[in-house]
Amino acid sequence: MPERREEPARETPLVLYNTRTHAKEPFAPIDPAHVRMYVCGPTVYDDAHIGNARPVIVFDVLFRLLRHVYGAGAVTYVRNITDVDDKINARAARDFPGLPLNEAIRRVTEATQARYEAAVAALGNLPPSVEPRATEHIAEMREIIERLVAREVAYVAQGHVLFSVAAMERASGVPRYGSLARRSLDEMIAGARVDVASYKRDEMDFVLWKPSSGGEPGWPSPAGIEGLGRPGWHIECSAMAWKHLVAPFAGRLACSDVEAEIFDIHGGGIDLVFPHHENEVAQSCCAFEIPRMANVWMHNGFLQVEGEKMSKSLGNFVTIADVLKDWPGEVARLAMLKTHYRQPIDWTFRGLEEAERNLTRWYADLGDADAGADADPAVLAALADDLNTPAAVAALHHAAPAGRRAALALMGFSGDPASLARSAEGLDVAAVEALVAERDAARAAKNWAESDRLRDILAGMGVTVKDSKAGTTWEVAR
Numbered sequence: 265m266p267e268r269r270e271e272p273a274r275e276t277p278l279v280l281y282n283t284r285t286h287a288k289e290p291f292a293p294i295d296p297a298h299v300r301m302y303v304c305g306p307t308v309y310d311d312a313h314i315g316n317a318r319p320v321i322v323f324d325v326l327f328r329l330l331r332h333v334y335g336a337g338a339v340t341y342v343r344n345i346t347d348v349d350d351k352i353n354a355r356a357a358r359d360f361p362g363l364p365l366n367e368a369i370r371r372v373t374e375a376t377q378a379r380y381e382a383a384v385a386a387l388g389n390l391p392p393s394v395e396p397r398a399t400e401h402i403a404e405m406r407e408i409i410e411r412l413v414a415r416e417v418a419y420v421a422q423g424h425v426l427f428s429v430a431a432m433e434r435a436s437g438v439p440r441y442g443s444l445a446r447r448s449l450d451e452m453i454a455g456a457r458v459d460v461a462s463y464k465r466d467e468m469d470f471v472l473w474k475p476s477s478g479g480e481p482g483w484p485s486p487a488g489i490e491g492l493g494r495p496g497w498h499i500e501c502s503a504m505a506w507k508h509l510v511a512p513f514a515g516r517l518a519c520s521d522v523e524a525e526i527f528d529i530h531g532g533g534i535d536l537v538f539p540h541h542e543n544e545v546a547q548s549c550c551a552f553e554i555p556r557m558a559n560v561w562m563h564n565g566f567l568q569v570e571g572e573k574m575s576k577s578l579g580n581f582v583t584i585a586d587v588l589k590d591w592p593g594e595v596a597r598l599a600m601l602k603t604h605y606r607q608p609i610d611w612t613f614r615g616l617e618e619a620e621r622n623l624t625r626w627y628a629d630l631g632d633a634d635a636g637a638d639a640d641p642a643v644l645a646a647l648a649d650d651l652n653t654p655a656a657v658a659a660l661h662h663a664a665p666a667g668r669r670a671a672l673a674l675m676g677f678s679g680d681p682a683s684l685a686r687s688a689e690g691l692d693v694a695a696v697e698a699l700v701a702e703r704d705a706a707r708a709a710k711n712w713a714e715s716d717r718l719r720d721i722l723a724g725m726g727v728t729v730k731d732s733k734a735g736t737t738w739e740v741a742r
């Protein structure tokens with residue numbers, strides 16, 4: 265039996281801001297016994313930066329809160345891994361020029377994913393209920409594409425399948441294209457910097473499937489196209505959400521047939537609203553003839569450096585692993601949660617220092633407070649108010665030890681002063697262990713370049729690793 269409360273904890277009516285309606289709304293799951301949430305995960309071609317950690321931490325807090333309110337067994341949280349993308353192909357060709365491209369891609373994606381898992385775990389995040397990889401859902405993508413072509417909202421041109429925005433405008437029972445992002449067609453054209461390609465009927469049309477040539481990864485194409493091809497990015501999420509949040513629950517939900525095709529919450533960073541989420545909505549709503557893909561759409565604001573979005577393309581980033589070299593994971597987590605998720609955060613040394621001081625103070629007088637006590641009600645009320653984590657932090661300052669310990673646990677903090685202690689040599693033990701685990705994963709994947717790189721990072725922290733048949737151990741270099 266999954267752990268589930270008889271009665272959901274009604275003392276905390278949950279209110280969430282919905283991008284779709286531009287309003288804070290009481291959250292009402294379609295079926296409170298099966299709360300379903302999808303969050304767009306990373307494209308695994310390069311190490312995640314601390315900005316990429318923001319949606320992971322924000323939606324982890326929401327996952328924990330939903331489990332608290334509806335019961336741990338009542339929440340399914342899906343966060344995908346995008347392991348097919350032209351950026352991955354380019355990175356694989358660059359890093360492993362001597363290998364066949366598919367083998368090189370496997371090395372890049374497996375090693376990057378292993379480092380991602382270690383990094384986000386070190387920040388105190390629970391694993392999602394399901395972490396699907398795009399390449400394992402090609403059959404579902406093909407099926408959705410076939411449906412879209414059959415309904416005449418997608419067309420084949422020069423080996424591509426394209427989604428027709430104009431055809432969606434004419435379809436009934438589906439939302440208007442642009443209704444999530446609330447943009448006019450002109451704004452969307454400007455915002456998407458859409459490519460004008462000869463095979464598109466209309467410049468707003470977007471790619472569902474494209475041909476693969478040479479050594480590019482490819483699968484048998486849908487819609488009667490000969491030869492191999494590969495999916496566009498947007499179709500991946502429609503397919504994985506359907507496979508893991510809709511199909512398994514068919515006939516098991518206490519709701520109407522139409523509602524059963526819709527799930528509760530879809531999340532990601534604010535940069536994904538358009539075009540990625542708008543296109544997910546277009547695909548899923550047209551394929552399944554539903555008025556919404558998800559009821560609630562939630563988007564986190566940017567983590568910024570000196571007023572600019574941290575991003576790989578701007579080169580102004582620090583990786584999660586870099587942060588963990590200098591700071592315990594819980595400190596970075598609190599530094600993130602001190603700002604409300606919809607506001608921009610400026611990532612600063614002072615913010616991290618302040619978070620460290622707060623945790624040190626809170627952990628110092630938890631005493632032997634009972635870990636099973638109820639979480640402080642003011643903290644719970646703040647979280648239930650659209651994840652108002654800054655208000656939750658303020659409430660933690662005033663909470664009694666038992667309520668504080670339980671509230672910290674609910675937000676993903678250990679309450680253990682040892683997790684803040686760097687070792688006698690000033691080391692963050694959790695960060696070292698995360699790096700050693702990443703290196704083990706790299707070795708298991710026979711990625712010696714990566715394993716050496718991690719060994720060098722550890723050496724830079726003053727840690728020596730020793731490999732033996734029994735496994736890897738580490739010690740502080742003398």
Ligand SMILES: Nc1ncnc2c1ncn2[C@@H]1O[C@H](COP(=O)(O)OP(=O)(O)OP(=O)(O)O)[C@@H](O)[C@H]1O
Nearest residue numbers: 306307315316318319532533565566567574575576
């Ligand atoms: N600076 C940032 N602050 C908050 N969230 C971010 C930031 N940059 C990316 N994200 C989010 O991280 C998640 C992972 O996205 P993805 O792997 O596609 O990163 P990305 O967009 O390629 O990063 P970059 O913008 O640096 O190239 C998405 O939900 C995205 O919105």
Ligand SMILES: [Zn+2]
Nearest residue numbers: 304305501540
């Ligand atoms: Zn997505």
